[in-house]
Amino acid sequence: LLWTGGRRDLAGKTVLVTGGGTREFLDPVRFIGNPSTGRMGIALATACAHRGALVHLVLGPSELPVPPEVQLWPVTSARQMEQRAVELFAGAHLIFMAAAVADVRPRTKSPDKIPKASLGTQLELVAVDDILLHLAHSKQDWQTLVGFAAQTGEDWLTAARHKLERKHLDWLVANRVDEPGQGFGSRDNQAMLLSNCGHSDAIPLVSKLEMAHRLLDRLEKPS
Ligand code: CTP
Numbered sequence: 091l092l093w094t095g096g097r098r099d100l101a102g103k104t105v106l107v108t109g110g111g112t113r114e115f116l117d118p119v120r121f122i123g124n125p126s127t128g129r130m131g132i133a134l135a136t137a138c139a140h141r142g143a144l145v146h147l148v149l150g151p152s153e154l155p156v157p158p159e160v161q162l163w164p165v166t167s168a169r170q171m172e173q174r175a176v177e178l179f180a181g182a183h184l185i186f187m188a189a190a191v192a193d194v195r196p197r198t199k200s201p202d203k204i205p206k207a208s209l210g211t212q213l214e215l216v217a218v219d220d221i222l223l224h225l226a227h228s229k230q231d232w233q234t235l236v237g238f239a240a241q242t243g244e245d246w247l248t249a250a251r252h253k254l255e256r257k258h259l260d261w262l263v264a265n266r267v268d269e270p271g272q273g274f275g276s277r278d279n280q281a282m283l284l285s286n287c288g289h290s291d292a293i294p295l296v297s298k299l300e301m302a303h304r305l306l307d308r309l310e311k312p313s
């Protein structure tokens with residue numbers, strides 16, 4: 091393999107990855123979602139598996155193929171993702187939260203299609219649980235928790251640093267999604283890897299698989 095040089099440095103480790111976007115259905119034909127394709131989560135899971143880890147990937151709806159060496163746990167809603175992630179978290183040494191989780195969901199899912207004329211008045215939104223925060227509260231010392239943040243605007247990095255603290259993360263992979271050629275759905279990605287001790291490390295525009303391997307290379311090194 092190009093980036094591991096055949097290294098199996100994650101042998102004996104268990105990795106949990108969340109990826110893709112969640113869908114919060116309001117009725118049988120409509121949902122609240124986002125443009126995530128699952129590509130970054132799948133790349134991370136693939137890289138970890140190639141490096142010898144047992145990998146669980148909790149993945150929102152995705153069109154992309156997942157290699158058979160990855161344990162795939164398909165989910166649709168944020169609530170399903172949370173249940174599965176909490177279940178798999180306890181045994182995971184390394185946790186990558188690459189999913190784009192919906193921030194709001196309809197209070198209820200209507201069994202019948204809601205007439206569009208009543209959507210404006212009938213649709214009631216509630217906040218979705220923060221899966222990462224939920225996991226962070228039960229994190230043990232031997233676990234490494236890595237979050238992702240897709241930011242926009244000039245102050246994207248400051249916003250990302252605040253997020254790292256607010257979410258009690260060991261690491262945060264932050265990127266700007268308002269630049270062309272990276273972010274949602276793109277094949278390539280570019281990011282800043284921020285650590286909880288204040289370090290930051292720029293990763294240049296590379297394929298998402300290569301990005302995954304570069305992240306793993308950096309996490310290994312004590313910061
Ligand atoms: N995340 C999560 N559960 C949520 C929302 C976010 O686990 N309900 C995780 C994401 O997988 C990501 C990190 O939290 O690793 C940051 O997600 P982001 O959407 O950037 O942060 P939010 O706290 O939702 O803030 P905002 O959307 O307002 O920027």
Ligand code: CA
Nearest residue numbers: 190191192193
């Ligand atoms: Ca969010």
